[in-house]
Amino acid sequence: MLEIRDVRKSFGNVEVLRGVDLSVEKGDVVAILGSSGSGKTTLLRCINFLETADQGTLVFDGETFPMERTSRKDAARIRRKTAFVFQNFNLFANKTALQNVTEGLIVARKTAKDKAEEIGRRALAKVGLKDRESHYPHQLSGGQQQRVAIARALATDPEIIFFDEPTSALDPELIGEVLEVMRELAQEGMTMLVVTHEMNFARNVSTKVIFMEHGKVVEEGSSKEFFENPREERTKAFLQMANRSAE
Numbered sequence: 045m046l047e048i049r050d051v052r053k054s055f056g057n058v059e060v061l062r063g064v065d066l067s068v069e070k071g072d073v074v075a076i077l078g079s080s081g082s083g084k085t086t087l088l089r090c091i092n093f094l095e096t097a098d099q100g101t102l103v104f105d106g107e108t109f110p111m112e113r114t115s116r117k118d119a120a121r122i123r124r125k126t127a128f129v130f131q132n133f134n135l136f137a138n139k140t141a142l143q144n145v146t147e148g149l150i151v152a153r154k155t156a157k158d159k160a161e162e163i164g165r166r167a168l169a170k171v172g173l174k175d176r177e178s179h180y181p182h183q184l185s186g187g188q189q190q191r192v193a194i195a196r197a198l199a200t201d202p203e204i205i206f207f208d209e210p211t212s213a214l215d216p217e218l219i220g221e222v223l224e225v226m227r228e229l230a231q232e233g234m235t236m237l238v239v240t241h242e243m244n245f246a247r248n249v250s251t252k253v254i255f256m257e258h259g260k261v262v263e264e265g266s267s268k269e270f271f272e273n274p275r276e277e278r279t280k281a282f283l284q285m286a287n288r289s290a291e
Contacts, residue, residue, distance in 0.1 A: 045070045045235065046091075046204060051100030051111060053086055060086045061097070062259035068204065068237060073230045075246035075267070076239045078256035079282070084239040087256070088206050091237070092128050093119040105203070124153075127197030129207045133189040135181045141168060142177040145196045153200070160199075167195035171225050187218030194225055205229075207238040223249075243286050247271050255279050 046068040053061040060083045068074055076084045089095040090111060091102065100111040104122055114122075135144045145164035149155040155163070168177050171191040181189050190210055197205050207226070211219040223245050230236065230249050240246060246253055246267060253270040255263045255278075263270065263279045274280050 045105060046237075047103040048091060048111070049101045049103075051087065051090060052098045053083075053090055053095065054098055060259050061090065064100075064256075064259070064261055066254060066261070066264075068235060070203075070235055071233045072252055073234075073236045073238065073250045074252045074254060075250035076237065076254045076256060077241075077243075077246060077282070078262075082256040083259040084256055085208050088128075088208050088237065088239050092123065092126060092206055094128070124200075125203045127200050127202040127205045129190070129193050129197050129205060129210050131209045132213050133181070133186075133193045135189055135192060137181050140178050140180055141173060141184065141192045141195075144181070144192055145199050148196065149199060163199050164195070167199040168192070170198060171195045172221075185218055186214045187221045190214065190222045191225055194222070194229075198229075204235040204237060207236060207240070209239050209241065211240070211242060255282065257282075 048064065048066050051061050051064040052059070064083070064087055076087070078084050086095060090097040090100070093114065097111040102109045102111050105125065109118060109122070136147065139147065142161065142164050145167055146160040149160040149163060150157055165174070165177060168174055171194050173188060173191055173195065176184060176188060184192065210226070211222050214222065219242070223242060226236070226238070226245070227249050238250065250267045253265065253267050254261055255270070257278060263274060263276045271283065274283060
């Protein structure tokens with residue numbers, strides 16, 4: 045359902061993405077791993093046109109788009125079929141959980157308020173926040189705020205959700221509640237592309253793993269193969285370091 049080819053992006057003289065290819069099938073949960081600075085977040089932002097790639101081709105739902113010159117209209121059309129969950133929640137501080145979920149439906153998609161609220165309540169219930177719809181972000185824990193952000197993504201009925209390190213801003217004891225919601229979405233067949241440092245999630249939930257370094261894909265494969273039989277020496281070193289950090 046989604047394919048990118050030869051994606052390149054530089055910031056000034058720094059080449060952040062150096063010819064990245066990636067494909068996602070319907071129902072895939074793809075974990076993108078790599079050290080900080082490997083280009084993971086930039087890749088995700090380019091795929092969703094939050095950044096403009098210098099070069100690359102995106103194929104989505106059978107249509108092909110040149111990523112460096114996709115029109116605003118086409119980018120908006122693609123975004124209507126996708127959702128993005130940020131590291132730092134990106135909630136409106138002056139709006140309740142329910143209002144945060146419904147804002148995009150009402151303003152951007154012109155959904156009637158009562159219909160949007162019905163959808164929003166369903167989405168909040170799905171992430172375990174049925175009793176928090178009237179709470180403001182400052183009244184919620186970090187894990188709850190991120191679950192509101194996931195509910196906001198779900199409310200748009202996306203074909204694919206992009207997650208940019210969704211647990212990196214959370215205290216350790218709150219990470220599990222967010223990963224559990226993502227695990228349930230995976231079991232229901234939601235297609236997800238997840239930039240993450242959570243090795244257990246990548247091993248046990250994702251169907252496919254992409255390992256990046258210096259703006260290139262070093263290795264990719266099924267989660268089982270990636271963790272049990274890594275081919276590249278750099279991948280093996282990365283996994284050994286990750287295992288030591290977890291001990």
